[in-house]
Amino acid sequence: xxxxxxxxxxxALALSTPAAFAESSSTxxxxxxxxxxxxxxxxxxxxxxxxxxxxxxxxxxxxxxLMMDAPMSVADVMKSVPGFWVESxxxxxxxxxxVRGIPxxxxxxxxxQENGLAIxxxxxxxxxxxxxxxxxxxxxxxxxxVRGGPSxxxxxxxxxxVVNFITRKAYDGERIVFKTELGDYSxxxxxxxxxTPIGEDMFVSVGGFYRTNDGxxxxxxxxxxxxxxxxxxxxxxxxxxxxxxYRYLNDRTAFLLPVPLAQDSNGDITSMxxxxxxYxxxxxxxxxxxxxxxPSGNGYDxxxxxxxxxxxxxxxxxxDFNVSEWTIKNSFRYRLSDTLRNGLFPTGGLESAxxxxxxxxxxxxxxxxxxxxxxxxxxxxxxxxxxxxxxxGNGMVLNGNLLSVDVPLDEIINDLRISRQxxxxxxxxxxxxxxxxxxxxxxxxxxxxxAMFEVRDQPRLLDAVVxxxxxxxxxxxxxxxxxxxxxxxxxxxxxxxxAAYVADEWQINDQxxxxxxxxxxxxxxxGQVEGTTVIDLEQSASLADDQFITGNGIFTPIDESYxxxxxxxxxxxxxxxxxxxxxxxxxSFRTPNASDFNGNxxxxxxxxxxxxMAEVGLKYVQDNLNVYAxxxxxxxxxxxxxDYAFDNDTNTYTQQTAYGDTETFGIELEALWTLxxxxxxxxxxxxxxxxxxxxxxxxSAGEAIDFGGNQLIRVPEDSARITAGFNLxxxxxxxxxxxxxxxxxxxxVANQVVLPEYQSLNASVMYYLTPNLTFQLNAQNxxxxxxxxxxxxxxxxxxxxxQQADGYFLARPILGRTIRASxxxxx
Numbered sequence: 001x002x003x004x005x006x007x008x009x010x011x012a013l014a015l016s017t018p019a020a021f022a023e024s025s026s027t028x029x030x031x032x033x034x035x036x037x038x039x040x041x042x043x044x045x046x047x048x049x050x051x052x053x054x055x056x057x058x059x060x061x062x063x064x065x066l067m068m069d070a071p072m073s074v075a076d077v078m079k080s081v082p083g084f085w086v087e088s089x090x091x092x093x094x095x096x097x098x099v100r101g102i103p104x105x106x107x108x109x110x111x112x113q114e115n116g117l118a119i120x121x122x123x124x125x126x127x128x129x130x131x132x133x134x135x136x137x138x139x140x141x142x143x144x145x146v147r148g149g150p151s152x153x154x155x156x157x158x159x160x161x162v163v164n165f166i167t168r169k170a171y172d173g174e175r176i177v178f179k180t181e182l183g184d185y186s187x188x189x190x191x192x193x194x195x196t197p198i199g200e201d202m203f204v205s206v207g208g209f210y211r212t213n214d215g216x217x218x219x220x221x222x223x224x225x226x227x228x229x230x231x232x233x234x235x236x237x238x239x240x241x242x243x244x245x246y247r248y249l250n251d252r253t254a255f256l257l258p259v260p261l262a263q264d265s266n267g268d269i270t271s272m273x274x275x276x277x278x279y280x281x282x283x284x285x286x287x288x289x290x291x292x293x294x295p296s297g298n299g300y301d302x303x304x305x306x307x308x309x310x311x312x313x314x315x316x317x318x319x320d321f322n323v324s325e326w327t328i329k330n331s332f333r334y335r336l337s338d339t340l341r342n343g344l345f346p347t348g349g350l351e352s353a354x355x356x357x358x359x360x361x362x363x364x365x366x367x368x369x370x371x372x373x374x375x376x377x378x379x380x381x382x383x384x385x386x387x388x389x390x391x392x393g394n395g396m397v398l399n400g401n402l403l404s405v406d407v408p409l410d411e412i413i414n415d416l417r418i419s420r421q422x423x424x425x426x427x428x429x430x431x432x433x434x435x436x437x438x439x440x441x442x443x444x445x446x447x448x449x450x451a452m453f454e455v456r457d458q459p460r461l462l463d464a465v466v467x468x469x470x471x472x473x474x475x476x477x478x479x480x481x482x483x484x485x486x487x488x489x490x491x492x493x494x495x496x497x498x499a500a501y502v503a504d505e506w507q508i509n510d511q512x513x514x515x516x517x518x519x520x521x522x523x524x525x526x527g528q529v530e531g532t533t534v535i536d537l538e539q540s541a542s543l544a545d546d547q548f549i550t551g552n553g554i555f556t557p558i559d560e561s562y563x564x565x566x567x568x569x570x571x572x573x574x575x576x577x578x579x580x581x582x583x584x585x586x587x588s589f590r591t592p593n594a595s596d597f598n599g600n601x602x603x604x605x606x607x608x609x610x611x612x613m614a615e616v617g618l619k620y621v622q623d624n625l626n627v628y629a630x631x632x633x634x635x636x637x638x639x640x641x642x643d644y645a646f647d648n649d650t651n652t653y654t655q656q657t658a659y660g661d662t663e664t665f666g667i668e669l670e671a672l673w674t675l676x677x678x679x680x681x682x683x684x685x686x687x688x689x690x691x692x693x694x695x696x697x698x699x700s701a702g703e704a705i706d707f708g709g710n711q712l713i714r715v716p717e718d719s720a721r722i723t724a725g726f727n728l729x730x731x732x733x734x735x736x737x738x739x740x741x742x743x744x745x746x747x748x749v750a751n752q753v754v755l756p757e758y759q760s761l762n763a764s765v766m767y768y769l770t771p772n773l774t775f776q777l778n779a780q781n782x783x784x785x786x787x788x789x790x791x792x793x794x795x796x797x798x799x800x801x802x803q804q805a806d807g808y809f810l811a812r813p814i815l816g817r818t819i820r821a822s823x824x825x826x827x
Contacts, residue, residue, distance in 0.1 A: 041144040041164040044432035046419040055570035055582040056149025074131040082668035099160030101664025101690040109160035121438040126595030138193040139207035152566040152588035153517035170195025170203040181822035187213035201236035216815040219283035226251030240321030249312040258810040273393030274456035278816025284458035312337035347646035353388035372468040379461035379480035392456035411440040430505040448487035475542035485548035493527035493594030518567040528555040529601035624674040645796040658697035682723040716743040738762040747791020758787030
């Protein structure tokens with residue numbers, strides 16, 4: 001752990017040498033000049049505010065940046081943002097973002113937005129990350145990212161920040177973009193955009209994408225398949241603007257989870273025999289299509305090829321008008337979606353086949369003849385013999401949960417705000433008042449079966465059979481399934497949020513501005529949860545259906561309410577147009593949502609979690625140098641942590657709850673330096689001390705455990721990204737080389753499972769064949785680094801010891817090397 005003194009020394013150094021670091025800027029092009037960049041996110045003032053004048057940390061990602069980086073997922077967009085720890089190893093969706101030491105998974109601490117309004121009111125609904133509902137395509141013009149600061153005043157469920165995707169407008173002329181892309185993992189993608197004026201001060205546009213590929217970790221079937229389309233109509237008036245937008249998403253993405261790995265004698269992470277750490281897949285054609293037993297007798301159809309399959313209709317409308325001296329803006333969004341999440345979750349830990357056989361024989365002792373034996377067999381390959389000593393070169397087995405979760409969501413969001421600037425002598429107040437309302441109804445339907453697999457790339461299912469005198473006398477499993485119905489949930493949930501907020505940008509003089517804001521939020525949660533019971537289906541001669549969890553028809557209502565105040569005060573002191581500094585304090589919170597009651601509608605341990613945040617920063621912007629530095633502090637008070645660990649003996653989950661405080665000191669640094677017309681250098685870095693101030697619970701043995709002082713789970717103390725850019729051939733050719741570094745992390749709260757530091761190397765080449773035609777190459781992880789982003793959370797996130805077997809273990813690494821080539825035409 002970094003000591004606080006070291007962090008404070010680093011902060012002091014950063015704040016005393018503004019030319020050395022930066023907090024936010026575009027790193028892909030040396031031509032960007034932050035002096036003139038306008039910021040629209042996480043503020044409600046009526047007058048224009050330049051990025052260099054903001055009293056909070058904001059990053060801007062331009063169209064050119066997006067072109068050069070060619071991100072493979074929404075999470076990849078944020079890798080260049082300091083303070084954000086991005087885990088994009090889960091595939092094209094369902095990834096994790098952690099901001100400034102806020103210890104929450106998924107997107108539960110930030111708000112993903114389109115044009116200033118949330119894509120999903122709560123990005124932390126169970127199994128419904130907000131990145132599942134949005135894809136990046138050519139309809140997006142730029143991205144603004146606000147870290148902490150006023151985010152909690154202008155958005156719900158956003159203590160960590162706001163990521164705002166801003167779409168194109170075609171008032172000023174016809175715009176055509178067409179892009180085709182191929183990749184070395186059977187990847188093919190087509191993007192398009194067409195926008196044109198129609199009449200005076202009016203435009204219409206259409207755009208989207210379609211792609212299909214095997215995935216970098218090829219499961220033996222199409223891993224990612226689908227697309228998105230958007231229609232937009234805009235009309236400008238003398239006093240304002242109207243925008244109508246419709247977006248349709250129908251896309252399937254594979255959800256990538258921990259895979260089998262090994263550790264050599266030097267402590268380095270390597271591939272294990274039978275499984276490639278860079279490209280191996282624990283999914284396989286053998287479990288792509290299956291029908292599993294259920295109480296109806298008809299069976300449940302499970303299609304792993306669906307992966308995370310989101311079908312979404314999104315209707316948006318915004319009206320922005322000047323009425324007298326007031327600016328009135330209303331943003332409305334209606335969403336109707338259904339997200340099916342079918343995944344294969346490795347559970348427990350790796351185990352030698354001989355140990356598994358012994359555990360079955362011990363469990364059945366006294367129930368079978370003493371000289372009976374347990375054999376492991378391939379479930380679908382009767383002609384093959386399973387070798388428990390060295391199958392696939394490792395002799396290991398692994399359980400996996402075939403999990404299906406269906407989450408329909410019907411949601412309305414509306415944000416109304418009015419703004420006006422008042423002048424009082426030499427001072428001015430840019431005041432905004434707003435009312436925000438969100439209403440959502442959702443269902444949560446979960447079914448699971450637990451299976452046994454060999455350990456190799458695209459593994460095969462295994463059956464366990466008891467034999468005696470050469471005859472089968474008992475089937476422990478059926479077609480590879482150890483337990484049908486190992487998990488069940490049926491929930492109808494709803495939530496309503498009403499918030500009132502006010503903000504003031506108080507310009508005291510030409511140099512000093514004070515920004516204030518407050519938001520009061522009322523939340524009502526309702527719905528019902530079906531209880532469960534365990535039954536014997538009596539449909540199979542095996543043991544697999546003897547302990548089937550299903551609904552009991554008894555529904556328990558959910559009826560909870562919460563309310564809380566968030567407020568912020570900041571100041572910006574602008575010495576001149578190119579140099580200034582800011583400071584801000586924010587008192588925020590995170591509230592429960594309806595999905596927190598999925599497993600227990602009568603739980604009484606949920607409460608509003610207070611969050612305190614502070615930041616100070618410097619801004620130094622010249623024609624050839626953009627420099628920012630931000631020091632930040634985050635404190636999470638009495639946060640609830642839940643550990644779900646899977647027990648291989650019972651084929652079910654156990655749950656442990658703990659409470660703790662977390663504290664993080666850190667600095668965010670970023671710079672863009674244009675040394676010559678042909679060479680520029682960009683750098684971002686985060687140095688922080690993320691720790692649990694307190695973390696205590698009582699384990700299953702009744703022992704009191706305290707992990708206070710440990711490093712936050714899966715968050716590095718140091719990370720950096722260096723981008724070297726070269727402009728050649730009179731600017732027709734641009735090449736970027738990106739080096740990323742991430743420090744040591746831990747896969748458990750006990751800090752026993754080390755996720756070692758790693759570096760990755762990426763490269764991009766863009767060549768203008770003509771002024772309108774561009775050829776591009778993008779390569780990720782050129783050196784095939786095996787960098788771990790998480791351990792094996794389903795084996796225990798509080799205490800992760802004992803997860804290795806014969807030197808093998810489960811963890812989720814970054815994807816192996818990929819190369820994509822594209823042609824892009826724009827006019």
